[in-house]
Amino acid sequence: MISKWFDERLELKKFKEKFLTKAFPTHPTFLFGEIALFSFITLVITGIFLGFLYEPSIDKVSLFGAMVPAAYASVVRIDLLPLGMIIRRIHHWSAMIMIAAIVTHLGRIYFTSAYRKPREINWLIGLALLAVTLGAALTGYLLPYSQFSVTATSIAYYISKSVPWIGGWLSRLLFAGEFPAAGTVPRFFFLHVMLVPLALLGLIGLHLLVLVKHKHTEPAANRKRTDARGGRRLIGIPVWPEQSFISVSLFFFLLSVVVLMATYIPLNPIEAYGPPSPATPVMRPDWYFLPIYGFLKLIPGNLSFSIAGGKFTPEAIGGVLFPGLLALILVAIPFLDRVSTPRNYIENPLHRPVMTSLGIAGGAFLFMTTLSGYIDVLHIAPSSMAIYVLVVTAAAWGISYLLLRLYCRAGKKGDHVKT
Numbered sequence: 001m002i003s004k005w006f007d008e009r010l011e012l013k014k015f016k017e018k019f020l021t022k023a024f025p026t027h028p029t030f031l032f033g034e035i036a037l038f039s040f041i042t043l044v045i046t047g048i049f050l051g052f053l054y055e056p057s058i059d060k061v062s063l064f065g066a067m068v069p070a071a072y073a074s075v076v077r078i079d080l081l082p083l084g085m086i087i088r089r090i091h092h093w094s095a096m097i098m099i100a101a102i103v104t105h106l107g108r109i110y111f112t113s114a115y116r117k118p119r120e121i122n123w124l125i126g127l128a129l130l131a132v133t134l135g136a137a138l139t140g141y142l143l144p145y146s147q148f149s150v151t152a153t154s155i156a157y158y159i160s161k162s163v164p165w166i167g168g169w170l171s172r173l174l175f176a177g178e179f180p181a182a183g184t185v186p187r188f189f190f191l192h193v194m195l196v197p198l199a200l201l202g203l204i205g206l207h208l209l210v211l212v213k214h215k216h217t218e219p220a221a222n223r224k225r226t227d228a229r230g231g232r233r234l235i236g237i238p239v240w241p242e243q244s245f246i247s248v249s250l251f252f253f254l255l256s257v258v259v260l261m262a263t264y265i266p267l268n269p270i271e272a273y274g275p276p277s278p279a280t281p282v283m284r285p286d287w288y289f290l291p292i293y294g295f296l297k298l299i300p301g302n303l304s305f306s307i308a309g310g311k312f313t314p315e316a317i318g319g320v321l322f323p324g325l326l327a328l329i330l331v332a333i334p335f336l337d338r339v340s341t342p343r344n345y346i347e348n349p350l351h352r353p354v355m356t357s358l359g360i361a362g363g364a365f366l367f368m369t370t371l372s373g374y375i376d377v378l379h380i381a382p383s384s385m386a387i388y389v390l391v392v393t394a395a396a397w398g399i400s401y402l403l404l405r406l407y408c409r410a411g412k413k414g415d416h417v418k419t
């Protein structure tokens, strides 16, 4: 009765036939994109709760008899509320899981070549999503305004200031003056709760629209069955009801994992760090910024050069050139490994020695630059660590390439081997 009423007005049956019957692949690696999406939803819900209680100001207020920045005091008060601390931790853990899920999702797309024609556009939208998500993490870090927040954000400030030609203007735009300026926290608050979530929402919408247009890729094993059915018809389970039940179950499973983690693992305990003080302790950023932090540690302090009036300082080389180069490589992948006809079947990474070994070498390089962030505790000189980074990366590439070639030669290759 009710459904008929709605159907007469909204033509729900047509919607159901067009969208809810679409097939979703059953392979679990196709769920990483969903995990990123669900983490984003959890972040928005917990962020709304935090937004009602957070104060974006560094004016001094009294907290237990001491004068501390209002932003810091408001976060300490959130921690003291019933459920306050756990919601703040859920927010923090969901951010970590979202970034990890995006990186794994990107890895799945790379290693199975799902970025190839016609999906280059979605690869690029995905990269924009990764960049904006990292922006969300960066702007969120400053908000509690603890000693940790200020130290970690000051690294980003010096990097933005070092951008050749436009550094002064860019750092003033992002940080509302010389960091830590009175306007920095309100500026970051605006970016974190308004601009970045809107950008994420728009990009995720676009990403999913393009996905619906292209349909998912499929395992090559499905090729004969789909071709036999004529045209490109996906083999999988329908969005409604099967996939919807899986997705809802995945959402609640993820939520329960995050709640468990938030209950037992303290994240960013600002009471332990305390408000900002003139003594700057050594603090490492979170794991996703560690490759940049580690790379900065490897650059000799006196290395610098100029191009057309723009000065490349060690901060600019490690914090701008290095991530810029990584981003350029990621952007170029679908255009370097291009094909002339659309490819709707993913490939087995074991059948792609060149691309798979390069991906493994890239992973080894990021691991080693992450490790470089710890050279002070490992007691390794930057010049020795730089050599280890190169040796391990080259070894990872060489060994994996040889093994994959041997594997293919051993006759286990498919009919679409690309070397």
Ligand code: HEM
Binding pocket: 029, 030, 031, 032, 033, 034, 036, 037, 102, 105, 106, 109, 114, 115, 119, 122, 123, 124, 125, 126, 127, 129, 130, 133, 204, 207, 211, 215, 216, 217, 218
């Ligand atoms: C907030 C971040 C992201 C969200 C929420 C998201 C969400 C999704 C979802 C739900 C799917 C369908 C399921 C799947 O194929 O895994 C998908 C597919 C896809 N994503 Fe993402 N994604 C994100 C980031 C990225 C990134 C960083 C890349 C790559 C640079 C990327 C590239 C793609 C491509 C090419 C597809 C189509 C894959 C295929 O048909 O096999 N996405 N995404």
